[in-house]
Amino acid sequence: MDETLRTEHADTVRRKEDSLAAWLLERSTVLLGFSGGVDSAYLGCIAVRTLGPERVLAVIGRSPSYPAVQWETAREVAAQVGLPVLEIDTHEMDDPRYAANPANRCYFCKSELWTLLERVAGERGFDTIVDGTNADDRGDWRPGAQAAREHAVRSPLAEVGLTKAEIRYLSHIHGLPTWSRPSSPCLSSRLPYGTPVTAPRLLQVERAEAALRELGVVGDLRVRHHGDLARVELDRSELGEWLEPARLLALHDAVRAAGFARVAVDLRGFRSGSLNVLGGVIPA
Amino acid sequence: MSAESLLQALAELGVRGDIEARGALAIFAPTPDAAVLLRDPAIRARAVAIAPEHGFTNIALEVVERSQDGAPLHSD
Numbered sequence: 001m002d003e004t005l006r007t008e009h010a011d012t013v014r015r016k017e018d019s020l021a022a023w024l025l026e027r028s029t030v031l032l033g034f035s036g037g038v039d040s041a042y043l044g045c046i047a048v049r050t051l052g053p054e055r056v057l058a059v060i061g062r063s064p065s066y067p068a069v070q071w072e073t074a075r076e077v078a079a080q081v082g083l084p085v086l087e088i089d090t091h092e093m094d095d096p097r098y099a100a101n102p103a104n105r106c107y108f109c110k111s112e113l114w115t116l117l118e119r120v121a122g123e124r125g126f127d128t129i130v131d132g133t134n135a136d137d138r139g140d141w142r143p144g145a146q147a148a149r150e151h152a153v154r155s156p157l158a159e160v161g162l163t164k165a166e167i168r169y170l171s172h173i174h175g176l177p178t179w180s181r182p183s184s185p186c187l188s189s190r191l192p193y194g195t196p197v198t199a200p201r202l203l204q205v206e207r208a209e210a211a212l213r214e215l216g217v218v219g220d221l222r223v224r225h226h227g228d229l230a231r232v233e234l235d236r237s238e239l240g241e242w243l244e245p246a247r248l249l250a251l252h253d254a255v256r257a258a259g260f261a262r263v264a265v266d267l268r269g270f271r272s273g274s275l276n277v278l279g280g281v282i283p284a
Numbered sequence: 285m286s287a288e289s290l291l292q293a294l295a296e297l298g299v300r301g302d303i304e305a306r307g308a309l310a311i312f313a314p315t316p317d318a319a320v321l322l323r324d325p326a327i328r329a330r331a332v333a334i335a336p337e338h339g340f341t342n343i344a345l346e347v348v349e350r351s352q353d354g355a356p357l358h359s360d
Binding site: 226229231239240243244245248249251252262263264265266267268277278 | 306307308309311312319322323325328331332341342343344345346347349
């Protein structure tokens, strides 16, 4: 927990939460794109507390590009806060523009998601579609944001200026289990741009990351897929410990069991968007 | 991108091994001594810092199984 948020900025953060509640009250009904991650769980919690469960619906878009465990978490969090949930299947993997894995891959995924959510909103009479984009996200490389704009999806967390750290702080205050969970973007983000997104590759990554969690890896973790080689990014605070020979060998064996011939550990440790850097999409 | 110049720079830190370049990714297979050295956060930080000077955005330590005499084992 960030001590500065506990003290100096707590009032400011609370005011942002009040602004969020006011923003939600200006809408009659809200349909939430819900992953069960830190941001959408917090937004769902505040939305249901502010508007009541009859005026909020969280929609989970299931696809092979997310690990199965994520949906279990999403359901648990929704149940905890009393958030109504609808689960739908998305089919971005069937779109060759997505499967080719260009640098703007996220645009095609989000286009599919928001198209389906627009349909649900129309059928069920929800007037505003929202997502969990926060204020920090706006500085990142996020081609999916264009799809959100095209479908008039609003981002209330970003609009009231809530950052990731602030959302974690408020989630902790509200007793949400997500407050300390690492971010978990879709599995396709583990494939370098230009490497086609296929179900077997995603499954390899999902299995390798699950095996490493089973082994005791905590904090941020990404298994980047470089064909025969898996490049493991560990939380920087954990990296030194995992370079100890016995643990390194255990890590190696766990990742190889997921179907990679070779295993390497990134010496920098976890870096959000590292494949954007490697692919030259954003500067190093 | 120069794997050779990065290898030389790493050797100056006492870290020896082989490098396979995959675009801007340097895959570094260390000698047993180098693997021990890279457990030191300061040396690791230095290795990460010098990689971009040689055209690499990322440097990753390949986990190589070795026999008792230190020779790499084939994993397949």
